[in-house]
Amino acid sequence: MEPKELVILGLQVSIWATVFGFGLSARAGDVTYLFRHTNLLARSIVAMLVVMPVVAIILARVFRFEPGVEIAMVALALSPVPPLLPNKETKSGGSGAFAVGLLAILGLVSIFTVPASLEFLGRLAGSPLTISRAAIAGVILKGIVAPLVLGIAISALVPALADKLAGPVSKAAKLLLLLAVLPLLIATFPALLSLATSTTLLAILLFTAIGLFVGHRMGGPDPDQSVVLALSTASRHPMIAFSIASANFPDLQFGGIILLFLLVNALLCVPYLAWQRKHHAVGTIAVGPKHA
Secondary structure, eight states, X not given: OOHHHHHHHHHHHHHHHHXXXXXXXXXXXXXXXXXXXXXXXXXXXXXXXXXHHHHHHHHHHHHTOOHHHHHHHHHHHTOOOOTTOHHHXXXXXXXXXXXXXXXXXXXXXXXXXXXXXXXXXXXXXXXXXXXXXXXXXHHHIIIIIHHHHHHHHHHHHOXXXXXXXXXXXXXXXHHHHHHHHHHHHHHTHXXXXXXXXXXXXXXXXXXXXXXXXXXXXXXXXXXXXXXXXXXXXXXXXXXXHHHHHHHHOTXXXXXXXXXXXXXXXXXXXHHHHHXXXXXXXXXXXXXXXXXX
């Protein structure tokens, strides 16, 4: 197996383990959470599947990226269901049930929306853009649905085992992610330097900042929901984006720009998470005396 293939496999396994670990801490009823909150579901779909692709297209037109960068940005915008975020969302005071429900429902919805969005964009651009539902379904079912369902099943059937496994699985996922990303970062560092122009960095910062703002606002007044939707709207699924870009433009390289997006995105989310934790703590203190 080639080193590049090993790195990609490591990234896929780390994503699988992350979602599996999240499932171990979830409950079966969490999957249907959004069906009990249909207004929140509608706002989530609009924020993640409508607003952000439009934002990416506008940014691409304004900044006039190189073809590879433009394609990667649009592919990222069409790739919701960020699989590495649930733990961050819940640790920042977010609703675990909302995070699980969003991960499951948006994952399944994306099997249909990603090919449809590509076909629509292809018609607008005058050149065919496509990816098979089977390709997207494979990424989502194997990387999101299967580990989530397995984790929830163990949590429901053998809760004591789930409690024992949750911590070690989460730590193993983080270690695998580090082992996968570091070689990729080293291998693509020269490309990252050439891609990290002020224009590209500004566009990624704007995309992430707009995503955080849109998700936070559309998440509603409940901070437990707004933090989940903010992070989910601003972040993307790297493997889906890579599949979209590679399927339509096999001669171009996209790994560098997708990695650059993930790095800048993660860094920009840090101050938002810090603000959210502080805001959540202040809100909890403020509410306390009222119930005393």
